Amino acid sequence: MIEIKGIEQHYDWGGEFYIPLLTGQEHASGEPMAELWLGDHPNGVATLTNGIPLTDWMAADYQGRLGDSCIKHYGKRLPFLLKVLDVKAPLSIQVHPTKKQAEKGYDLEQGLSIEPSKRNYKDANHKPELMLALSDFWLLHGFKSEKEITALLSKEESLESLLSPFTEGGTKQLVSYIFALSASELAPLIMPIVNRYLDAYQENRLSKNNAYFWMMRAYMRAASANAQLEAGLLMVLLLNLCYVAKGGVIFQDAGIPHAYLEGQNIELMANSDNVLRAGLTSKHVDPKELLSIVNFDPVKAESISPIAKDGGLEYPVPVNDFCLTEYRLQAGESLSLPENPGPCIWFVLSGEMTVNGQDKYWRNGSAFYQEPGNTSTIYAQTELVIYRSSAKL
Ligand SMILES: [Zn+2]
Incomplete structure (x- = not known):
């Protein structure tokens, strides 16, 4: 298990304080801190503590760091992207494509010379996403009934x-x-x-x-x-307004229009940045493409209840690209990290812990990369809440 550092995104809808307080990192005052990205997406690659990009470190030993079955299913990249969001002002109303739509759209746009900010498809992947509220949270999700x-x-x-x-x-x-x-x-x-x-x-x-x-x-x-x-x-x-209490979890599948309005959350998604927008911000809107992928059926946001697994609580989703598991430990308890055939990213939400009996303390905001087959043990020094993102392989 190796410590990694996330990349902050300064989108203008972000709050200033939540993420810096969580990670304990300094930030230039007044600058919004919208998102913390923990993954290898080209728009924000996490690093090791010595500054080496995660992508370079993975490339030095894809087999050892991603594992054969992960490479076979997802190629030489992480299947998922883990984020922490601090939403102060509403985001765009948005929709994400299915895998098929993304492949087709990406292919088509690659052949045209479109400036990056006007592109609908930045990669060829779908982007289903799961959000876990870290505060009171409001969002728009899916169309209302007739x-x-x-x-x-x-x-x-x-x-x-x-x-x-x-x-x-x-x-x-x-x-x-x-x-x-x-x-x-x-x-x-x-x-x-x-x-x-x-x-x-x-x-x-x-x-x-x-x-x-x-x-x-x-x-x-x-x-x-x-x-x-x-x-x-x-x-x-026209969309359903949803309130999610702290700890509540919502899954957003392809085609469901949604917009985050206010609050903080953990977001785990397929490793993609494909977003088609339907307004509320100054970002590019392509109504024709949007209307072709939107699901107009009335839906209600269903909150996802966790199931007990491997000593933690897993939030079941209908996709294989990602899976979020929550572990809660009391002071003095330890956890042998479940062995996984693929890579896992761990994120400490609160508390303090040591790893493998080493003489170093890690706290809220710390993140780790667990290689396939690795079996580390963490020791909770205080009450500890920690999340694991993994893929189903
Ligand atoms: Zn979204």
């Missing part, structure tokens, strides 16, 4: 014109319709709602469990950046 959307369009007088595309062709036609509207065509739909709720939002009279709170927050951000009105503001009302 009944709920009908009720919304009937209740909001300014949205009445949307009833006919919706009745004709369901959610898909409705979404295609609003994405085809210009900012000036969107204004009579959106502004009456903004005028009705903005004071309440600013005076703190809207709950975070009320979708209008998030619509107003997104509107205010766009307004302060002098951005035009966009269809994403209406999407906030």
Whole structure:
């Protein structure tokens, strides 16, 4: 087992304090610390403590560090990417492709000369993801039911014109319709709602469990950046608003539109950065490609209950690329890390521990790479919460 250091991503929606407090690392004041990446994705490669990139270290001995079955299934790279997120402002509404869609899209875009920020497909992989809330967490996840959307369009007088595309062709036609509207065509739909709720939002009279709170927050951000009105503001009302209590876990499969709104989480996903966006931020939106991969079926975010396995709690997901397992130890307890045929990344969320009886203490924010076949033992010095990411091989 070898210690690794994550890479921080300074996206503008990130908070300033959570990740630096967690990892104990210095950071330039005022700079947002949105994500900590623990993996080998080209957009953010973790390093060993001596600064050597994880990719170089793996390349020196792929067989020993990834294992034959991992290489066979996923190639010479990690199957998964582990992240910690601190969401202060809403992220874009986004959708991730299936493996097939990603392969096709990546191939096609490779042949065209598109500037990187306008690319939909940055790699040929799917990106199902699992999130575990480290605080109260709010997100949008999947479309509401037909009944709920009908009720919304009937209740909001300014949205009445949307009833006919919706009745004709369901959610898909409705979404295609609003994405085809210009900012000036969107204004009579959106502004009456903004005028009705903005004071309440600013005076703190809207709950975070009320979708209008998030619509107003997104509107205010766009307004302060002098951005035009966009269809994403209406999407906030069409998607399910979910509150996840600390410790809760949600899985997001290909095609499910979603947006993180606020809170901190651990995210584990297939090793990909393929994101198609549907607004709420200034990032590139490609409505045509988006509409071709979105799942318009109504869904409810299902929280995932863990099952006891190998002395820990495993969160079952319907993909093989990744698996998150939580271990909780009391002070004085030890854990022999379960042997794995592939690589594992470990992350210490809280507490203090030693490894293999060495004379060194590791604390919250530390991360480790466990090679296939390695069997280290960790000793909890205090109450310890530690997570393992692995692939099913
Ligand atoms: Zn996502």
